[in-house]
Amino acid sequence: MRPFPRLHLITDTRPGREPLAVVAAALKVAGSGLAVQVRVEDGATDREAYELAARVRALCAEARATCLVNDRLHIALAVGADGGHVGALDLPVEAARRVLGPRAILGATAREPATAKAAVDGGASYLGVGPAYATTTKDGLPPPIGVEGIAAVAGAVGVPVIAIAGVTAERIPELRAAGAYGVAVIGALSAAPDPYRATEALRDALR
Ligand SMILES: Cc1ncc(COP(=O)(O)OP(=O)(O)O)c(N)n1
Numbered sequence: 001m002r003p004f005p006r007l008h009l010i011t012d013t014r015p016g017r018e019p020l021a022v023v024a025a026a027l028k029v030a031g032s033g034l035a036v037q038v039r040v041e042d043g044a045t046d047r048e049a050y051e052l053a054a055r056v057r058a059l060c061a062e063a064r065a066t067c068l069v070n071d072r073l074h075i076a077l078a079v080g081a082d083g084g085h086v087g088a089l090d091l092p093v094e095a096a097r098r099v100l101g102p103r104a105i106l107g108a109t110a111r112e113p114a115t116a117k118a119a120v121d122g123g124a125s126y127l128g129v130g131p132a133y134a135t136t137t138k139d140g141l142p143p144p145i146g147v148e149g150i151a152a153v154a155g156a157v158g159v160p161v162i163a164i165a166g167v168t169a170e171r172i173p174e175l176r177a178a179g180a181y182g183v184a185v186i187g188a189l190s191a192a193p194d195p196y197r198a199t200e201a202l203r204d205a206l207r
């Protein structure tokens with residue numbers, strides 16, 4: 001079985017972004033060390049989400065990388081993704097586990113130890129923990145929990161903690177020192193002038 005990836009790239013489908021080009025560049029660098037999470041804007045149709053997920057899934061399969069789908073678990077199943085990710089406004093973790101089945105990868109969002117433990121008890125196989133730092137990528141987030149918050153969650157659970165929000169290559173050492181297994185990024189790759197080079201920097205910082 002592949003080791004669980006430490007670098008998670010979440011697709012950026014906002015206007016002007018090029019999610020598939022960014023995914024292709026990141027896969028060239030990180031290959032099986034990458035998980036790509038297909039995330040579309042709330043207003044996207046299921047058809048749009050399916051078409052993007054099917055293309056990402058094919059690119060991931062070629063590179064032996066992990067493919068996850070955010071929120072829309074029927075699309076994860078439809079494209080044969082490796083799993084999905086749910087948060088507080090999505091299916092409850094237990095229900096998500098029933099939908100995906102016992103072997104799928106299931107991520108859940110948590111920002112503090114109690115919800116993290118409940119998610120693991122409900123069947124989460126990894127946790128997306130944050131916001132670690134401030135970010136402009138997503139509106140309406142609660143205040144950042146910082147490396148202390150990451151450490152509190154990482155110390156409370158036995159599944160991989162993936163730190164999210166405002167993550168850069170420079171911040172990876174302190175996140176790893178706090179107990180994060182890996183990181184999830186949008187802007188660090190999607191807004192990079194050279195996503196290939198930016199993936200190299202993230203990958204090297206995670207080694
Ligand atoms: C790895 C990872 N961590 C957290 C999230 C956020 O999920 P959620 O809280 O459900 O918010 P949306 O991404 O659905 O807007 C994530 N997607 N991935």
Ligand SMILES: Cc1ncsc1CCOP(=O)(O)O
Nearest residue numbers: 135137138165166185186187
């Ligand atoms: C989807 C999501 N959920 C919490 S923060 C976030 C976006 C993180 O984006 P960035 O890596 O650009 O800060």
Ligand SMILES: [Mg+2]
Nearest residue numbers: 071086087090
């Ligand atoms: Mg969600």
